[in-house]
Amino acid sequence: MIYLDNAATTWPKPPQVLRAAAGVMAQPFGNPGRGGHKAALRAGRVADACREAVADLLGGAPERVIFTLNCTDALNLAIRGLLHRGDHVLVTHDAHNAVMRPLAGLEDRGEITLSVLRADEKGLLSPESISEAVGPATSLCILTHASNVTGTVQPVAELIAAAHGYGIPVLLDAAQSAGTLDLKTTGADLLAMPGHKGLLGPMGTGVLYVGEQVSPRPLREGGTGSASESVHQPDILPDRYESGTLQLPAIAGLLQGVRFVRTHGAEIHEYETYLFDRLRSRLSAMPEVTVYGAGDTPHVGVLSFNLRGRECAEVADLLDQRGFCLRGGLHCAPCMHRWLGTQGTVRASVGPFSTEAEIDSLGDAIGQILQEK
Ligand SMILES: Cc1ncc(COP(=O)(O)O)c(C=O)c1O
Structure with a gap:
């Protein structure tokens, strides 16, 4: 998992x-x-x-x-x-x-x-x-x-x-x-x-x-x-x-x-931001993926995306079937979705123990889901 x-x-x-x-x-x-x-x-x-x-x-x-x-x-x-x-x-x-x-x-x-x-x-x-x-x-x-x-x-x-x-x-x-x-x-x-x-x-x-x-x-x-x-x-x-x-x-x-966190806080933040940027650039290179939020503003390791023509809940389920725990939906923030103009998103959020390999395999899985369409 x-x-x-x-x-x-x-x-x-x-x-x-x-x-x-x-x-x-x-x-x-x-x-x-x-x-x-x-x-x-x-x-x-x-x-x-x-x-x-x-x-x-x-x-x-x-x-x-x-x-x-x-x-x-x-x-x-x-x-x-x-x-x-x-x-x-x-x-x-x-x-x-x-x-x-x-x-x-x-x-x-x-x-x-x-x-x-x-x-x-x-x-x-x-x-x-x-x-x-x-x-x-x-x-x-x-x-x-x-x-x-x-x-x-x-x-x-x-x-x-x-x-x-x-x-x-x-x-x-x-x-x-x-x-x-x-x-x-x-x-x-x-x-x-x-x-x-x-x-x-x-x-x-x-x-x-x-x-x-x-x-x-x-x-x-x-x-x-x-x-x-x-x-x-x-x-x-x-x-x-x-x-x-x-x-x-x-x-x-x-x-x-x-x-x-007191001991490792600065490294954790830097590492999570790095993983976010790695995932963002991988997903942004896929024409059928929309990534939300500006890439050039300060951020934490929380990233939302959608696949063209697919419901976010369906994508989250397909990822779950492949062993990835990501959340699909409104994330209890309906005002933000009105602002973004979305009905929901798939959200990936990293922690201090997430790895590059996990991020890369998520990118691979999303690529496969797009091909299976
Ligand atoms: C921005 C924001 N505020 C408040 C909360 C509520 O936090 P909790 O789940 O600890 O009640 C969340 C939970 O995800 C959140 O993301």
Whole structure:
């Protein structure tokens, strides 16, 4: 099997991720923050170490790293926790449904209004696109760092600086770029990341980094193991947002994934970009293949294509029959497909353990499918 669906979740994970996750269940680890016995304290140290590793990767404060279930959960906390009736929100053509659905729900109930920023022909946004869309009620700007359809990376530092010029905080969806960015260079006020994609952790992990400038309302309240004398949700971080038992086996794995990325991050990004370029040039040489996204903009290792006259789902199935795991469809990004003018695409997405040989055999398989038509 050749796994090229790393944009959905990365596989394989480094072996230390598997060992750490299994170790938490095999050995006596208690419930972190619940109880003063050795097993609970040991569990608490794992959660603290992971929080510190993520904070170190991002250049932030550990208590502002909030563990969530995935990137969708992190985005929901930020969006539904921050917005109020009457707010206006800036959003982008490349937003995932993890952003669009919470926003559309609020819009349908008449609570907020939305404006979609104007992108240029390459799909890039500019500071002017923000100036054009800002209004008196604009209270949040939500940017996607890298598209999960085309891999195109937005110039987020300039865009965030422009939004800050109007006093508007920015929530950055870094689902496809986690591991390649930090708080200082982007300037994001809130950063949502999955733990199970670029950070190489298990599924069931995600992070919302909550900057000092913002204070979302918690969406989930309950026991935190702290301030238990009070029936009210504590104000201290991260407890304010982390009610209930943490997914400790997954967090233990995430700690190892983050350490791996901290050590190899720059090489991983360079390698994945190289594999993307190799696949792009192979597919672009086939006249019956349309490759989406501009080839000359910054990107991550996510590439979308279609074969002339073929449904994307059919192509993904034919590739599956040949042993390739690629995703066909809308990739939960309908606005991006409206912008591209497509009904869906086949998406190949590489990870740190993908190989040149795998990319080349995908190119061969697509060539064979075209010949069999
Ligand atoms: C851009 C983007 N945002 C959000 C998400 C949601 O991430 P998760 O699957 O961790 O909820 C994804 C998932 O693919 C994504 O690509």
